[in-house]
Amino acid sequence: MSTTTTRTEETTEPVRPSGGTSDRARAEQRLGWLLAGPAFVVMLLVTAYPILQAAYYSLFDYRLTDPDKRSFVGLNNYLVILTDSVWWTSFGVTVFITVVTVAVELVLGFALALVMIKALKAIRPVLRAVILIPYAVITVVAAFAWQYAFSLDSGFVNSWFDWLPGVSADTDWFGGTFSSLFVICLAEIWKTTPFISLLLLAGLAQVPEVLQEAAKVDGASWWQRMSRVTIPNMKAAIMVAVLFRTLDAFRVFDSVFVMTAGANSTETVSFLAYRQTISRLEIGLGSAVSVMLFVSVVLICVLFIKGFKVDLSAQRGEN
């Protein structure tokens, strides 16, 4: 990646006239638009259109089985949502799942990335494949597997771990809020740690080996090299990994749907949107919840990019 950067700089810098864009740069820009254009149009069709439609529907009182009675209610649906304790409970549960899973995944993912980069060349491909397997499993399938493992009648967890304090043959994991959230978080962590470790592996590979060697020559310990050389040099990669995973975690739906169906106050914001739109058939109210979810995700992005100064272009090796 760093070689590409150097080459671009070398080729474009000398021909650029002062204060203007060269013909070549303009041609490259045009080519860039031509290459990205079709994908951009497709994205507009499949993403922007439904988002705009949801924002439009969210201003109506609209029931799917009664389209004739559709009426404009302005921002009333948002008022209903923001004054309802159910929204705030779901929001709290979603934030809890997001914070817990992302924090644990970051630590575990970093450890796995270190294992992958340090592993012997011979076993590296096998190791990477093994670590990636959970990520290849469909979320719904993974959620069912974890539910069966922890369920009272068919699960093995209670009999394997009954030596742990608080676990017995009669422990009903899905009978309480925190025990349910524990299993949901565990399933999420198992499933998506490989994703975060892969992003961190890319960051680790970018840290120049010469810096490590120089630190070694200076007598730096393993911990000093990690905290002073490795982590500062891959800060951009870490932040991008955390951002992507946070956006993903905030939309958690499958595990909750399969494991608890929202029982015991385990409803997340996505689940709330599902319940209003699909189950209750209230397209207006459900769209408003979806728009709120979208706004939350946008706010997370803004917080990361502006607040933590995450530079997405740094991840591409442009800076």
Next chain:
Amino acid sequence: MRRPRRRSRALAAGVVAAAMVGLAGCGAGPTGPPTLNWYINPDDGGQAEIAARCTAASGGAYQIEVSTLPNDAAEQRQQLVRRLAANDSSIDIMSIDPPYIPEFAEAGFLAPIPEDVARRSTAGVVNSAIEGSTWRGRLVTVPFWANTQLFWYRKSMIAGSGLDPTRPVTWDQLVAAAQRKGSQLAAQGDRGESLTVWLNALIESGGGKIVTNPSPDDPKAVGLGLDSPAARKSAEIMKAVSGVAGPGFSTADEEVNANAYQDGSAMFTVLWPSSLWGKVKSAVEEGSAPASLLADTGWGEYPRTDAARPSAPPYGGINLGVGRFSPNPDLAYRATECITSPANQAYYFVANGNPAVKESVYSDPEVLKEFPMAPVIRQSLDQAAPRPQTAYYAEISESLQRNYHPTAAIDPSTVGPATAALIRAVLAKEKLL
């Protein structure tokens, strides 16, 4: 370089040819008899077999093809509603869970039933099935099969419990007997439709009603009976049962109940015949349960809420609706008459354990041989009460589930009025669900 190019040309030609065949398939008119699509709930193959039998019996007038809906009744409803809201003309016949019928009828998703079909398909049919097929005083679906729950007990475990199962039992007696024997009473405490089924049966058995006035034209004016003495007694029963229902009660569904009964951890349960008797019989045939379990299984009328009042057991099953956008509604109604013929109902009862709606089927020797409790099922179906009949059933059911789950945590004196307030706010679209 030549070979790959030739291969890719061949591939492209293949794709074009396949597309032409596909287009030709779309454009060509029907070559055989008209096809009727029947959207079915998953079963043990009975509906597919009935479809094949009726196709053969029609003498070329139509052919029925089945499409399977999701497992869960609520998800079956979601899929059908979404399709019908988009005017899906591929739905000719659909197997509908009774509580959702008013919603389908109110939304105009069902083709009107011809008078003669309505007359023939309700003749000699159990009361609850006719009630469950009716909306605003008119028959809107064809009764197909009707389910009800019975009280099941292990004969060997009941000795010394102080209970006489040959007489009607009450929930209070069952809780006391389970406590005395240190055993379990398996019921559906899971947050799902089965919790509403249970609560409705408890309240109806106590002489109350969840919805006293469905107010179809103005959902905000819905009348609710959740603060009645019967509703309060029902909440007390639910709470008491959670003390003797085993450790995983808040996640226990029908399957968990049947397993608890089968492995002997529960001495009593309330379940649909196919979920218990059908399951026990298959387990014995497979060798996973001792043969003695069949002889050890006793059954009786659904437990009473009030000792002085006969119980109103749960009513379930499936009724057949004809899609409003079907191009062949008359043929589809003809097909429903074949599907619900006494012979097919008897076959479905014996083969898949789903009880018939026609009373005559209950004297069929084969039915009696496979389901010796058939007379009790028939009596139970006559007493059974449907769940609240309203076009807003999904909202009401989910509001009930939100407040009555987990049953161990409910406060019987406040849960009813609190739920009534929630339902009113949800129907007025002032609260999320």
